[in-house]
Amino acid sequence: xxxxxxxxxxxxxxxxxxxxxxxxxxxxxxxxxxxxxxxxxxxxxxxxxxxxxxxxxxxxxxxxxxxxxxxxxxxxxxxxxxxxxxxxxxxxxxxxxxxxxxxxxxxxxxxxxxxxxxxxxxxxxxxxxxxxxxxxxxxxxxxxxxxxxxxxxxxxxxxxxxxxxxxxxxxxxxxxxxxxxxxxxxxxxxxxxxxxxxxxxxxxxxxxxxxxxxxxxxxxxxxxxxxxxxxxxxxxxxxxxxxxxxxxxxxxxxxxxxxxxxxxxxxxxxxxxxxxxxxxxxxxxx
Amino acid sequence: xxxxxxxxxxxxxxxxxxxxxxxxxxxxxxxxxxxxxxxxxxxxxxxxxxxxxxxxxxxxxxxxxxxxxxxxxxxxxxxxxxxxxxxxxxxxxxxxxxxxxxxxxxxxxxxxxxxxxxxxxxxxxxxxxxxxxxxxxxxxxxxxxxxxxxxxxxxxxxxxxxxxxxxxxxxxxxxxxxxxxxxxxxxxxxxxxxxxxxxxxxxxxxxxxxxxxxxxxxxxxxxxxxxxxxxxxxxxxxxxxxxxxxxxxxxxxxxxxxxxxxxxxxxxxxxxxxxxxxxxxxxxxxxxxxxxxxxxxxxxxxxx
Numbered sequence: 196x197x198x199x200x201x202x203x204x205x206x207x208x209x210x211x212x213x214x215x216x217x218x219x220x221x222x223x224x225x226x227x228x229x230x231x232x233x234x235x236x237x238x239x240x241x242x243x244x245x246x247x248x249x250x251x252x253x254x255x256x257x258x259x260x261x262x263x264x265x266x267x268x269x270x271x272x273x274x275x276x277x278x279x280x281x282x283x284x285x286x287x288x289x290x291x292x293x294x295x296x297x298x299x300x301x302x303x304x305x306x307x308x309x310x311x312x313x314x315x316x317x318x319x320x321x322x323x324x325x326x327x328x329x330x331x332x333x334x335x336x337x338x339x340x341x342x343x344x345x346x347x348x349x350x351x352x353x354x355x356x357x358x359x360x361x362x363x364x365x366x367x368x369x370x371x372x373x374x375x376x377x378x379x380x381x382x383x384x385x386x387x388x389x390x391x392x393x394x395x396x397x398x399x400x401x402x403x404x405x406x407x408x409x410x411x412x413x414x415x416x417x418x419x420x421x422x423x424x425x426x427x428x429x430x431x432x433x434x435x436x437x438x439x440x441x442x443x444x445x446x447x448x449x450x451x452x453x454x455x456x457x458x459x460x461x462x463x464x465x466x467x468x469x470x471x472x473x474x475x476x477x478x479x480x481x
Numbered sequence: 482x483x484x485x486x487x488x489x490x491x492x493x494x495x496x497x498x499x500x501x502x503x504x505x506x507x508x509x510x511x512x513x514x515x516x517x518x519x520x521x522x523x524x525x526x527x528x529x530x531x532x533x534x535x536x537x538x539x540x541x542x543x544x545x546x547x548x549x550x551x552x553x554x555x556x557x558x559x560x561x562x563x564x565x566x567x568x569x570x571x572x573x574x575x576x577x578x579x580x581x582x583x584x585x586x587x588x589x590x591x592x593x594x595x596x597x598x599x600x601x602x603x604x605x606x607x608x609x610x611x612x613x614x615x616x617x618x619x620x621x622x623x624x625x626x627x628x629x630x631x632x633x634x635x636x637x638x639x640x641x642x643x644x645x646x647x648x649x650x651x652x653x654x655x656x657x658x659x660x661x662x663x664x665x666x667x668x669x670x671x672x673x674x675x676x677x678x679x680x681x682x683x684x685x686x687x688x689x690x691x692x693x694x695x696x697x698x699x700x701x702x703x704x705x706x707x708x709x710x711x712x713x714x715x716x717x718x719x720x721x722x723x724x725x726x727x728x729x730x731x732x733x734x735x736x737x738x739x740x741x742x743x744x745x746x747x748x749x750x751x752x753x754x755x756x757x758x759x760x761x762x763x764x765x766x767x768x769x770x771x772x773x774x775x776x777x778x779x780x781x782x783x784x785x
Contacts, residue, residue: 233708233774234775235710235714235774235775237708237710237711237714238708239708239709240603241677241709241711241754243711315599315600316599318599318600318753319599320673321672321673321674322673324599324673324674324752324753325673325674325675325676325711328675328677328711328754329675329711333603334599334600334601334602334603336600336601336602336603338602338604338606338609339602339603339604342602342604342758
């Protein structure tokens with residue numbers, strides 16, 4: 196009995212010490228990160244140091260131990276200046292977005308803080324809306340994105356939008372069409388596009404159907420249903436493959452924009468293919 | 482230079498008049514409300530801007546510059562009456578100014594003209610569409626007056642028109658819409674939402690209006706102070722307690738306890754942020770706010 200109690204106390208002590216260390220680590224990272232926090236730890240977009248510190252230990256644990264994320268080619272993301280991370284969307288709830296943000300904080304040197312372009316419905320939801328703002332995730336409005344890029348920030352964009360995240364498990368890794376807004380922004384601001392593939396998100400939350408009425412009740416377009424009913428993410432190892440930056444020049448031609456969007460989509464598809472192939476090979480290794 | 486301040490009895494009007502007087506300007510005032518204890522150097526006429534005595538001030542005193550403080554949001558309980566009053570007053574200010582050869586009109590409006598919605602840009606520039614009427618339908622008169630005033634930019638080519646869209650003020654006077662919202666020990670917020678609020682010190686507010694006037698700007702300009710703060714932080718730093726209320730009961734609660742109509746009628750404002758970008762004004766004038774967000778809240782909290 197005493198042994199069990201001792202082990203339990205050791206475990207609690209370990210967890211508390213771990214959380215404390217992670218909070219200290221977060222403080223150090225925030226010193227280096229590209230956010231303009233004021234004396235109270237709030238940046239002009241509402242990002243809060245306290246929220247980041249509070250959530251960092253849990254997010255780091257999810258990143259390192261639950262999803263065991265590996266960020267391959269993350270050195271392709273420029274160390275400074277505006278960047279648009281453009282990738283595939285998946286999983287019913289945005290595990291991919293959260294883990295990609297974490298990869299840029301934990302595994303990129305120097306750490307950078309990507310701003311996610313969130314769908315409008317999320318900003319209407321109580322509790323979710325202020326949480327997104329405090330974590331620096333803003334509504335996907337063109338003017339806002341342009342302003343952030345002009346300030347040299349990293350944007351995280353999923354051009355498949357809600358149709359992408361709402362893919363069913365049977366359609367996993369099959370990309371739907373890309374919207375062209377990100378490319379118009381890239382052409383206007385000169386920001387490089389870094390394509391990336393997120394592998395594992397489709398399996399983490401295997402959506403088999405959408406409960407639309409339930410979703411509407413919650414203020415969302417749908418509620419993802421998994422074989423085990425609730426959309427709780429499974430501990431699937433995830434990998435993020437970052438491609439080399441792509442630079443585009445405006446040639447004033449609408450058809451040309453569509454061609455450039457297709458180039459980015461093809462590159463993301465290639466990265467997905469590489470990621471899936473590597474995953475199979477790793478699984479088959481003795 | 483002779484300056485006529487229309488709406489001189491408001492908190493901003495009084496402070497503006499005193500500051501301009503200190504700078505050596507000749508100050509005239511027009512307001513239907515009294516200003517007890519007005520400095521003797523300031524000549525005030527108590528009249529409705531739409532009536533003959535007000536026009537007489539323009540005709541006989543011939544001001545060089547007219548500063549019109551934002552139309553009233555809560556002056557009349559009857560919305561229809563207020564709507565007409567605000568638009569007719571705006572029309573009168575510009576017509577008299579043009580007819581009696583004023584050189585410029587400074588129209589002091591509100592940043593809320595851009596509206597607050599989940600899908601509006603967080604930092605609105607002067608080029609952004611004014612969604613205020615859509616997101617705060619019961620304040621439509623204020624936004625319509627703003628847009629009506631902007632017509633004067635082309636309707637009166639001989640008149641220099643400056644339209645300033647300004648954020649809330651806070652300061653030791655504890656007057657103004659945001660100050661009244663923060664008046665009690667508890668401040669009602671909407672459960673599950675915490676928007677960013679933008680405000681500036683009342684001295685900076687006055688300083689910005691004078692800067693715009695002296696720079697003889699032309700057109701529409703956003704004016705903001707320090708960076709915005711979440712409403713919860715603002716309430717906390719003002720020494721108050723946040724009272725989260727479910728959205729359904731929010732307007733009746735505010736009406737019951739006498740909070741400003743501007744908030745009771747615009748729930749979206751307590752849910753979503755209205756943030757403006759004042760880069761254009763700062764670049765045109767070199768304006769710098771003197772009080773940061775903490776100094777402003779401290780001034781409001783301790784009244785000094």
